[in-house]
Amino acid sequence: MKSIIITGASSGIGRATAELFLSEGWRVGLIARRAALLHEIADTHENAVALPADVTDPQAMEAAFDTFGHVDVLFNNAGLFGPSAPIDEVPLDDWAQVLSVNLNGMFIAARLAFGRMRAQGGGRIINSGSLSAHVPRPGSVCYTTTKHAITGLTRSLSLDGRPFGIACGQIDIGNAESAIVTALKEANPDMDTMDVGNAARSVLHMADMPDGANVQFLTVMATNMPYIGRG
Numbered sequence: 001m002k003s004i005i006i007t008g009a010s011s012g013i014g015r016a017t018a019e020l021f022l023s024e025g026w027r028v029g030l031i032a033r034r035a036a037l038l039h040e041i042a043d044t045h046e047n048a049v050a051l052p053a054d055v056t057d058p059q060a061m062e063a064a065f066d067t068f069g070h071v072d073v074l075f076n077n078a079g080l081f082g083p084s085a086p087i088d089e090v091p092l093d094d095w096a097q098v099l100s101v102n103l104n105g106m107f108i109a110a111r112l113a114f115g116r117m118r119a120q121g122g123g124r125i126i127n128s129g130s131l132s133a134h135v136p137r138p139g140s141v142c143y144t145t146t147k148h149a150i151t152g153l154t155r156s157l158s159l160d161g162r163p164f165g166i167a168c169g170q171i172d173i174g175n176a177e178s179a180i181v182t183a184l185k186e187a188n189p190d191m192d193t194m195d196v197g198n199a200a201r202s203v204l205h206m207a208d209m210p211d212g213a214n215v216q217f218l219t220v221m222a223t224n225m226p227y228i229g230r231g
Helices: 012-023 035-042 058-068 092-120 141-164 179-187 196-207
Strands: 003-007 027-032 048-052 073-076 123-128 166-174 217-221
Touching: 003 012, 003 058, 003 092, 012 027, 012 035, 012 196, 027 035, 027 058, 035 048, 048 058, 058 092, 073 092, 073 196, 092 123, 092 141, 092 166, 123 141, 123 196, 141 166, 166 196, 196 217
Parallel strands: 003 027, 003 073, 027 048, 073 123, 123 166, 166 217
Antiparallel strands: none
16 A cells, blocks of 8 residues: 655645545545644544644654654645735744745655655655746745745755655645635635645646656646736
8 A cells, every 4th residue: 555644634735635645545644733633534534644743843743754654655735825915024933934834844844754765765755836936926925935945855855866766746736725825815806726636636646656757847727827928
């Protein structure tokens, strides 16, 4: 049975992805801070393991990985948007919080997965980027900066993982109907969105690639969002 750890698994893209992988027969480790939501999934799926942890806590994350055991794939998904404002209106505490979750948290999870995959002879890491890893929204300096950094993390892991059979790819998701997008849509009611299941199926496609093949970057987005072209 293939196994995957998913961070940010309690809601949104993470939860939809977890439920899809469980339906496909995978063993799924569920990492997020909200333990009750993780147990909602684990209590109804035999192959789900609730692993409550804050991705920014190295000791809690190491304990979660140790509890889960062998991991074939990591979906490095946990993240937050932060304040929507120009840079001079962004409190430094908010900036630090977004960096802590979106960058430090993803580094911690990738580091733990990489070490275990190196010891076991291979594996796959899928980082959650964003269209903001390429082009920003207005007022998104915290989120956009971290997602550009995740592209660098993805490339470094891909290069460093080659000798050990560790593949790394990045999925850039645009306007899947998660909590982040719901909040943005309240301010922009005409925003074009897509069902979160489209993101989950894209992650499954990446995870299901055979050894020796990798989806390096994948973009999946609502068809009519203004990403391509000029406004």
